[in-house]
Amino acid sequence: MRNLSENICCSSVNVIIGERIEDFLSSIHGKKIAVIYSKNLRLNPKADLVLPVEDGEETKDINNVLVLVKKLFEAGFDRGDYVIAVGGGTVLDMVGFASSIYMRGLNLVNVPTTLLGMVDAGIGGKNGVNFSGIKNVLGTFYQPSTILADLGFLETLPKEEIRKGLAEVIKYGIVLDKELYDYLSIHENEILSKEPVAMEEIIYKSIKDKLTIVKQDERETKGIRIVLNFGHTVGHAIEAGSGFKIPHGHAISVGMVCESKIAEEMGYSEEGVVEDTIWLLQLYGLPLSVDRLGFPVSKEIAISSIQHDKKIRGSKVMMPFPTRIGEWKAVDVPLDTLMGFVSQCL
Template identity: 40%
Template structure:
């Protein structure tokens, strides 16, 4: 078991890794006047707590304003007051919608994240970004409000299909290549154990990943400075790949390809050492995240123009300057498009 806490505007956030979620929740809920567990429909049969269980739709269709209203209605019917607690149990989609609902119910109640996918264990459960999709746009409505606790019970991973499980490693590799050389080394020397879901190695890798993310959230919680941009490595191109594939390419695979493309762009811009794209390919291939896919580069470029992180004519692009070290550069959108066309036409 590992644990740590990080500081936020909303107070300290406690992160518990490799614990039994039931035991942890029993202690935490003692301090609240009421509680409700909003759980992904796919795992509702596996979840047992003293708090009432409310199944919610997961996936992108579950991240809707209608789902928020339904959660608010359930909380109201259960007479959850301002000292009550929301608990989200599921993948990133469920945590995003439950966290958002908690943030606006009675102008904000505490919430706990219990992630059940690899991606949500290493990424979506920590950092306080909550929200839903609307008007055909992803995460267009949302707020940043931290959970009180993040509880990681590795046994949830047992039922996760292999492609979903592997997807989360794109984010782990992202932390490694941008800010944690040691983590990247651990991932490379323990690939077989990680693919076999060995709890000992997983505990360490999830702990380091979340600590890395928390260290960034602590200095740029609201994503207004430059620090949080590093968490977006591979995502500027990755989100565009997801979008042009109509979400048939999963988030992890899109981010993997995005990292390779952005590493090549970093080399071209003169910031990234030449060996980095090859190193990335090597580690991603160990997790089968380097599949060749046909990408419509023009569609990709059009999707990038609509990126919500652009600011006027420029976009902030994190670049790897050595393994485990990064910097942020501002690139003119027009130049970035030309770089994508030149460097990422055939990937990997």
């Protein structure tokens, strides 16, 4: 078991890697506990309020948030009590949003149940919900008091789901952490076999990398947190172009290949970065091009979606480019230039 903590703005975020959720719940005394979890999980938690919910986009609706707020109020929860979110990204979003607005903030504990959630979605304090059919139009920044990475949830996770989460781990290695990149390079078998020591190591390094960035730029106002979007500008466009049929990890994998090529073409990456990016993604069986994604991608829709990217300022898009493995630079890319490059990638 490993622990780390980080002070982010006005909050202390504690991370526990390797402890079982049952043991964590039993360590809380004298406070009410609500456990909101995905219906897909076989849980029987001991808590004052237990609420299974759907783990899908329909969960992230403001009406579901208000239902949760009402249940917390009826159960007498106050600001010293705990809300535990257990599940995928949509559950963490909905519960995180509710926790941030109920009495101006409860003790939120994120328990992501996938590798992707453990290294990305459960970290950073972003909570977005849908309103009137508009995705993520309502949101808050609210840090969990604890992030619990219970490795037991990974035991039954299919290898393909592990690969999807590894795309985000590889992202950290390419733009932030050469030591992580090197670890991934030589521990492929242990990681894909979900060997606990190897999984604990890559989860620890990924969380530490992300929290270090979030600490410097919690609300994305300084041009630092942008590094976490490496591969995501093109990746999100690919997701949109497929009607969101392509898994996030697969889209981001292709996005990292494309964006590293753009960085090289524009003269920001040293020689070899593209090859190193491709090599590591290929090592873990992740797709490198759109023809390997399994679903058709509309180039028109994908390119059109880039025009609505939230990182656009005027006629430019700020993008994080890898300059060498483990290092990066923020670059304002003209929108027309970007769309031209993306058209070639797709």
